[in-house]
Amino acid sequence: MDLATLIPVLESTIRLSTPLLLACLAGLFSERAGIFDIGLEGKMLIAAFFSAAVAYSSGNVWIGLLAGIAASLTLSAIHGLASITFRGNQLISGVALNFLASGLTVLISQNWFRQGGKTPTLTDGARLSEWHLPFADSLRDVPVLGPIYSDLLSGHAPLVYLAFALVPATWWVLFRTRFGLRLRAVGEAPEAVDTAGVSVVGLRFAAVAICGILCGIAGAYMATGLQPFFGKEMTAGRGYIALAALIFSKWRPWYALGACLLFGFLQAVALRFQNIDLGAFTVPVQVMDALPYILTVVILAGFVGKAIPPRAGGEPYVKER
């Protein structure tokens, strides 16, 4: 495979990894604080719809982005209320929110736009424009590095760069700041945080809110950047793949980047090489489409090794006597 075929695949790897990475970091914040969130999918979906719908109506993609974040935060608030305040089961709350998002988006979309659950295609200022890095055009002709810089790294939506910048930022927040120390502590031993005089509930809500914002950005990117419209169930299980990447990465930001790039690459390969002709028989497109999902299962089953989740994950905090 030469550079000319490789670069488009890698370029779409970056684009496809972006929503995964944002959702994965969202889950990382939430789960590091001890709140399991299976509802990443639902939050992305509802954010995708509201960002596309509002961007279309207002003609401004940034207002759309804010609407998407607000929608995702609303679901986060419900999840927080159910699992932190009322100490409900976090998995059930997450699953319920996924169903809610799946139904609500299609219902409102159909009522609003009457296009079978789709939003109209976004144009101009209603969709994310691409950022061109400085000197992208003039450097294009430099051998090897030129195309890598100009075609691979340049020309993505701003949210793509944001997602990748969030990796070191997340690491820094988690491991270098007071907030990060407390956040990790509350996911491991909430009783230690409580007896140290810090609010367990406050920290967990903060984590869930960060999760909501990041999922909102992920969803908005899908419906205004990756695609210029919202389509029914358009997240297509990406929230779950992000969860898989989170486990694969053992809840660490840099590893999460690696895992999301890997899953993004698999999706890019499936998109690029639809029917693969092996001479004797042809690998059908359905197999290629299913490949990322199959490999997710294989990787999780076989290559994760011992992944130790945050010790207090999934458990509501109740003061002991």
Place this chain on the structure above:
Amino acid sequence: MTDTPAIELKGISKSFGPVQANKDISIRVMPGTIHGIIGENGAGKSTLMSILYGFYKADSGEIFINGRQTQIPDSQAAIAAGIGMVFQHFKLVQNFTVLENVILGAEDGGLLKPSLAKARGVLQHLAQEYELNVDPDAMIEDLSVGHQQRVEILKALYREAEILILDEPTGVLTPAEADHLFRILEGLKREGKTIILITHKLREIMEITDTVSVMRRGEMTATVKTAETSPEELAELMVGRKVLLRVDKTPAKPGKSVLEVENLRHTDSAGVERLKGISLKVQAGEILGIAGVSGNGQSELLQVLGGMKTATGTVRVNGEEIDLTGRYSDGQSRRARGISHVPEDRQHEGLIMPYTAWENVAFGYHHDPKYQKNAILMDNAAIKRDAEGKIERFDVRPPNANLAARNFSGGNQQKIVLAREIERNPDILLVGQPTRGVDIGAIEFIHQQIVALRDQGKAILLVSVELDEILSLSDRVAVMFDGQIMGERLPSETNQTELGLLMAGVTQMPDKDKPLIHVVDEQLDAQKEREAKRHGHS
């Protein structure tokens, strides 16, 4: 010393639903003293201290710190008032370093670096001043329990606590570690700190406190100067009647060997070898006590012998080998062989808490023909009659067979289990932590029952983390450490120090001039290191 108490509580009351945990409690703790609070389980000691630390809000009453009335609505307020607490179950983040645990909640700013650097300096200083040595960069999970406790104390001191509350601090320590803890507390006292020590161990109260308050059923029954009281008087104040602190027993008359264990090995589901070739023998008419700090394989030994876990090796009962892995390795088969088991964890392994006392009396023996009405139905009336007899003979209170197991106190729950197992007339009684969470009054009764069974010529294997209990009940003592038996001693020919060293894996008496705690520390650190290697980290 001033006349203003460091802590004064006036008329504290606290109810949980219908249960009144604290009734109109008043107490004065003078600064620069070690004040003991003693009482049985459920007497309300921990509730009172949780109120002082802001974990609970009192229904009524006032708190004065250094003479000033203070509201303590949460832990933050308690810390601000200079109160530090070392809980019985440590509140540490296992995969954080010592430093991170120390600064958690007491950071100086948004960034960690300056806080960590400051804490490192403070820790160094505290380590020198109070013999509180801990590696600041060690992960908590790699530290021995004694060191983890030091981290808890360091946490409180780092927050500049002037008043330190310790809740049952010696329960998990080897005797040498406990002695070292007491030295630390003495050092803190010399520096003018006020210490409240909650315990149920009379020996500790007598050894280290200046003043002692006794609690019984939510009330403060007395506050006395330790120098002017005696263990007997304190026990009487705790229970409300005279109790016998020593176990009355005649010398054992051991008969034939009933239980023989050879090279017993057990590996747990995580792949860690918990029993590393245990060999022991128990004769008819004797009590073999297994001493050791909890978590050194004693639980697994009982569970293997009781048919709850499989193992390799040989176990003979009355000369016949029993099945350790196959289909006859279950509890039912063990009971058929004359082995009765009073498990360590009575609430999970000994009883079904929501079930009634009479149902619990039948568990494990429900195939007994006398419990059957016909081929299909059980004779509940017969079981109930049987249970009522047992409840009466074992003095279970309240004597009501229809009450759910969870509604009995710890001591009475234990009596139900003992009644069920002892009245089956077993050849061998396996008994684990017979008096854990049991009140003094009931301890006396339970000890008498175990000795009475021995005097009937039964073989008894006793596992307990309470060294006093082991020494007073056993005819022979074996000490377990790290899945092995470190040695066997006669209670009359040994002492707490020697057993304490064996419990830390030290088999040779160390040099006179080397402090015991260093020997024990080294040994426990070495064990932790081996464990860490096995788990493949650090």
